[in-house]
Amino acid sequence: MNESAVTSHIVDWMKAYALQARAKGFVVGVSGGIDSAVTSALAARTGLTVHLLEMPIYQPESHVNRAWKHMDDLAEQHQNVYKRRVDLSPVYEAHVKALDLDDSDSQFLALANTRARLRMATLYAEAQNHGLLVAGTGNKVEDFGVGFYTKYGDGGVDLSPIADLLKTEVYALGTHLGVSKSILKARPTDGLWSDDRSDEDQLGATYPELEWAMLFAETIGWDPSTPYEADGRFLAGRGLTVRQGEVFKIYAQHHRANRHKMLPIPVCVVPKNLK
Numbered sequence: 001m002n003e004s005a006v007t008s009h010i011v012d013w014m015k016a017y018a019l020q021a022r023a024k025g026f027v028v029g030v031s032g033g034i035d036s037a038v039t040s041a042l043a044a045r046t047g048l049t050v051h052l053l054e055m056p057i058y059q060p061e062s063h064v065n066r067a068w069k070h071m072d073d074l075a076e077q078h079q080n081v082y083k084r085r086v087d088l089s090p091v092y093e094a095h096v097k098a099l100d101l102d103d104s105d106s107q108f109l110a111l112a113n114t115r116a117r118l119r120m121a122t123l124y125a126e127a128q129n130h131g132l133l134v135a136g137t138g139n140k141v142e143d144f145g146v147g148f149y150t151k152y153g154d155g156g157v158d159l160s161p162i163a164d165l166l167k168t169e170v171y172a173l174g175t176h177l178g179v180s181k182s183i184l185k186a187r188p189t190d191g192l193w194s195d196d197r198s199d200e201d202q203l204g205a206t207y208p209e210l211e212w213a214m215l216f217a218e219t220i221g222w223d224p225s226t227p228y229e230a231d232g233r234f235l236a237g238r239g240l241t242v243r244q245g246e247v248f249k250i251y252a253q254h255h256r257a258n259r260h261k262m263l264p265i266p267v268c269v270v271p272k273n274l275k
């Protein structure tokens with residue numbers, strides 16, 4: 001990948017989109033991870049107004065420190081960058097109390113996704129107050145491969161600058177953009193859990209493995225509408241290692257389960273003769 005050319009292309013695209021939308025710039029939620037670091041660094045290079053928000057909900061101190069180191073660096077390098085903290089921990093606590101969810105296994109995932117949706121609402125409030133666009137931080141394998149994001153949470157954005165880049169490409173761009181080593185070396189995490197579990201802990205495979213599976217699925221013309229039970233027969237005779245077979249099944253399971261996030265919301269069309 002030509003990192004310099006890709007940087008220029010994305011920056012120009014972001015600036016053109018904002019100007020077309022008559023927006024003053026962008027707001028980016030900064031988590032201390034590689035995706036938000038790269039997205040915010042690209043936004044800063046547009047020269048338009050950029051608001052960086054750190055929105056902790058009982059975040060580990062290491063996440064907070066990485067986020068602020070990155071925001072401080074960008075604000076020092078670019079006069080168009082503004083930074084601030086919006087502590088959502090008390091808001092989250094009040095919301096959880098009001099919800100009074102059932103004490104079940106599904107409760108934990110519901111509350112994790114609630115964190116992402118509170119952050120989305122905060123970003124849009126900031127954006128509307130200042131005439132900005134919400135810049136998404138999702139990459140290609142998360143957004144279109146395994147659907148590893150929260151619907152109407154971190155998936156609720158105005159534009160997706162890095163959604164055509166694989167995770168490994170995001171890391172390469174981060175190195176080119178001068179993202180700090182602490183972020184480049186940190187284990188990827190969605191920041192939605194109190195135990196600091198990584199993305200790979202949740203997904204069951206590394207990002208390079210999932211990228212391989214995504215490319216393999218595209219190459220062989222895998223149809224996600226086929227039943228899960230057919231995957232074993234579909235993979236037979238393709239010369240895969242045991243681990244490759246496992247990874248593909250992991251990829252297929254996540255893709256099928258989250259495909260509804262990637263497709264347009266279905267609309268029930270009522271025949272004219274019934275109206």
